[in-house]
Amino acid sequence: MSADGDSGKDGRPDPRQLSASGLDESQLSAEDLQALHAAVVLRSAPLGMAAKLHTLAQDDLQAGRPEPIPRGAAPAAGAIRALKLRIAPLPDKVRLKRLNTALPTPRYRRDERVARALPVVRKRLIIGELSSEQEHALARGLREQFGVDLSGWRVAAVFAHVPPEAKGAIVVDPELRWAAFSLPRGLPPQKCQAGYYLVVLTETDVEDSAGKTRKLLLRL
Amino acid sequence: MAALSYLDVLRLSGDVYMGGLMTVNELGLPTEFIYSEPLRPSKLQLSLYGTTLGRYLMIDVVGKGLIEASQSRGVPVVLAHDELLPLATRVKRPLCLLTQTTQRPMGAVGEVRAREGVEGGEEFTAQLSDVQSPYSFRIYDRVNFPVDQHIKAFLDCAAHFDVLEPLNRVKRTLELLKDEKPA
Numbered sequence: 001m002s003a004d005g006d007s008g009k010d011g012r013p014d015p016r017q018l019s020a021s022g023l024d025e026s027q028l029s030a031e032d033l034q035a036l037h038a039a040v041v042l043r044s045a046p047l048g049m050a051a052k053l054h055t056l057a058q059d060d061l062q063a064g065r066p067e068p069i070p071r072g073a074a075p076a077a078g079a080i081r082a083l084k085l086r087i088a089p090l091p092d093k094v095r096l097k098r099l100n101t102a103l104p105t106p107r108y109r110r111d112e113r114v115a116r117a118l119p120v121v122r123k124r125l126i127i128g129e130l131s132s133e134q135e136h137a138l139a140r141g142l143r144e145q146f147g148v149d150l151s152g153w154r155v156a157a158v159f160a161h162v163p164p165e166a167k168g169a170i171v172v173d174p175e176l177r178w179a180a181f182s183l184p185r186g187l188p189p190q191k192c193q194a195g196y197y198l199v200v201l202t203e204t205d206v207e208d209s210a211g212k213t214r215k216l217l218l219r220l
Numbered sequence: 221m222a223a224l225s226y227l228d229v230l231r232l233s234g235d236v237y238m239g240g241l242m243t244v245n246e247l248g249l250p251t252e253f254i255y256s257e258p259l260r261p262s263k264l265q266l267s268l269y270g271t272t273l274g275r276y277l278m279i280d281v282v283g284k285g286l287i288e289a290s291q292s293r294g295v296p297v298v299l300a301h302d303e304l305l306p307l308a309t310r311v312k313r314p315l316c317l318l319t320q321t322t323q324r325p326m327g328a329v330g331e332v333r334a335r336e337g338v339e340g341g342e343e344f345t346a347q348l349s350d351v352q353s354p355y356s357f358r359i360y361d362r363v364n365f366p367v368d369q370h371i372k373a374f375l376d377c378a379a380h381f382d383v384l385e386p387l388n389r390v391k392r393t394l395e396l397l398k399d400e401k402p403a
Contacts, residue, residue: 101268106237106256106282108289114397115242115253118389123382128351161247161380189249194380 116189119171119180122159122198130158134220138199141218153214156202163192164217172200172215195219222246222376224383225292225313228300228390229278232398236260237274239282240394243292248381250389254289255397256282279307287311296370300387305341308360314370317358318384321345326354330375332367346371348378355383 130138138158142150157176166181173179179198183189201214223246229239237259243252259282261273269276283304287297288311296314299305308315326333326347335343335356342361345354355374359365377383 099264099268101265103261103265103269103277103281104259106259106285108254108256108285110252110254110289112250112253114255115250115389115393118393118396120248120381120389121385123385126351129349163247163249183249189245189247189251192247192249194247 113185116183116185119169119182121178121180122162123178124157124176125160129160130220134197137220138197138218141216141220142199142201145216145218152204153201154204155199156213157200159198159200161194162196162198162217163194164196165192167217170198170215172198172213176200222373223251223292223295224373224377224386225252225290225295225297226300226386226390227283227286227297227304227315228387228394229282229286229304230391230394230398231274231278232258234260235266235273236398237277237282238394238398239278239286240390240397241286241290241297242386242390242393243290243295244377244381244386246376246380248377248386250386252290252292253393254286255394256286258398275303278303280310283307284310287313296365296373298383298387300391302358305358305360308364314365315360316365319356319358320384321353321356323353325351330371332371346374348374348383352378 138155142155146153157172157179159172159179162170162179162181163183165187166183169182169184171180179200183192196217197220199216199218201216203212223243225241225243227239227241229237231237238256240253240255242250245251259277261269261277266273284307287307290313294313296316298318299307299315302317305315305317323345326345329347329350331347333345335345341358343356343358344367345356347354355378357365357367359367374383
């Protein structure tokens with residue numbers, strides 16, 4: 001089909017007439033001819049980063065605005081086929097890849113020995129935390145331990161529930177704010193005895209904390 | 221015999237998460253200790269999860285995992301920080317945040333007073349010992365933590381030890397374990 005709509009006997013354009021595109025279309029097959037008329041010229045942007053599709057529409061041709069293809073420079077049929085390949089439809093399937101976004105599950109470990117190795121800290125009891133029965137038991141315990149010879153010593157601090165099983169691993173803060181103990185390795189906590197109080201005695205004639213101290217465990 | 225559990229999840233440098241749960245008996249001695257090995261999300265996971273990653277790891281991965289792995293069923297859990305409180309919607313164990321107030325003793329041992337107008341949960345104070353200041357409990361709701369049912373464990377334990385002290389032990393234990401290489 002030529003731009004002016006004239007055609008020969010077999011429906012092909014008159015070879016003596018050139019189409020508005022300026023090409024001799026007589027040597028083209030019907031398929032190539034159709035492709036040429038629907039030709040798409042890719043005009044690359046200056047940097048080649050983008051492209052603009054431009055279709056040579058029929059009305060463009062009739063308006064006398066054909067693409068500036070010089071006369072006599074008709075592309076070969078192979079070139080037109082290459083042009084057809086360029087405008088082949090986009091693939092309708094893309095290759096998808098799924099990322100594994102699941103977070104790993106941490107491994108849990110059970111180890112009571114780690115926790116038992118750390119000292120247990122007891123705060124110093126404040127006045128009034130011992131019941132009157134416990135105070136009597138404390139006085140009785142001190143008498144039993146030291147007899148009547150307690151002159152020069154005073155009760156400086158009491159710490160509740162220090163098991164006698166931890167007797168060898170008791171540390172007392174120099175300022176008597178806390179006492180810490182560790183359980184012997186391998187001793188189950190349920191075997192530790194309750195009700196024992198750590199009593200710290202200091203010399204009454206020494207004011208600073210550098211004075212002598214005595215520690216004892218009493219069941220109150 | 222009364223018992224309390226203590227849960228802490230640490231966010232270490234480099235977006236590494238590690239948690240530990242310790243259960244103590246009424247003398248404050250550990251009867252159970254479970255910890256998670258350090259969990260380090262990849263850069264891709266950091267990017268994909270964005271700001272929700274920390275909360276997800278603390279609550280849904282490490283915290284929930286530790287509580288579910290614990291054998292101390294039904295024992296109340298004291299949480300180390302308030303970011304862990306939403307765990308109450310994921311597990312069946314009663315959870316609370318515990319702090320000691322500086323108020324004067326407010327009455328007899330065992331007295332509980334609700335506090336009004338607390339955002340992000342419920343709060344009440346309880347007198348756990350004769351002469352100490354009352355403790356403040358923050359809970360998610362009373363469905364997870366029925367106060368009447370669980371306050372007794374705190375009373376029994378507070379009679380023997382400072383009920384906040386084991387939290388320090390959990391934290392110190394995790395600090396020791398964080399550099400340990402897996403066996």
